[in-house]
Amino acid sequence: MDSKFSDMLKFGINLKLSGPSEDKYYAQRLMFFIINKEDFDADTEDDERINIYVGSELSLVVRIVDSVLTFDPLEESCYDAIMLVLDFVANLHQQVQEDYLKDDVIENEFSPTNEMEQSDEEDESDDDMEWI
Numbered sequence: 056m057d058s059k060f061s062d063m064l065k066f067g068i069n070l071k072l073s074g075p076s077e078d079k080y081y082a083q084r085l086m087f088f089i090i091n092k093e094d095f096d097a098d099t100e101d102d103e104r105i106n107i108y109v110g111s112e113l114s115l116v117v118r119i120v121d122s123v124l125t126f127d128p129l130e131e132s133c134y135d136a137i138m139l140v141l142d143f144v145a146n147l148h149q150q151v152q153e154d155y156l157k158d159d160v161i162e163n164e165f166s167p168t169n170e171m172e173q174s175d176e177e178d179e180s181d182d183d184m185e186w187i
Contacts, residue, residue: 067123068144072152074122078103080155082119088143095139107136115140 072078079102086105089097096108107115114130117140124144126137 067125070119070122070124070144070148072119072122073155076159077152077155078119078122080158081151082117084147084151084154085117085119085140085143088147089136089139092139095136107133107140109133109136 070081072081082099082102082105086097086099089095089105089107094110096111097105098108099105103118103120105117105119106113107117109115109130109132112130112132114128115133115136116127116129118125118127124140126133126140128137
């Protein structure tokens with residue numbers, strides 16, 4: 056691989072994500088995007104490091120840590136995989152962030168702790184009415 060090209064990849068792309076939870080969500084969405092492309096496959100063990108396969112050959116590792124996406128090229132065939140990741144970032148970044156916020160709001164609204172807090176508040180308001 057051309058050393059100038061690999062030097063360029065040492066710099067990351069700051070995705071400006073909100074934290075580790077959104078980093079993982081973003082990585083999952085990127086992985087599923089890649090899986091759905093012909094001639095590509097991807098997997099992950101920790102939602103932080105995404106292994107990208109071109110054909111059946113592992114050619115690129117993408118990491119998303121502290122909101123920064125970095126590339127670790129392993130084979131010459133990584134160019135197509137890098138272009139696919141850049142396509143995802145260029146065209147779907149904003150949508151993925153919006154989806155994360157929607158999912159996060161929905162989860163927080165219907166989480167067991169919020170439901171318990173809401174029922175406690177209802178119980179307290181019922182108790183307030185009893186003494187009147």
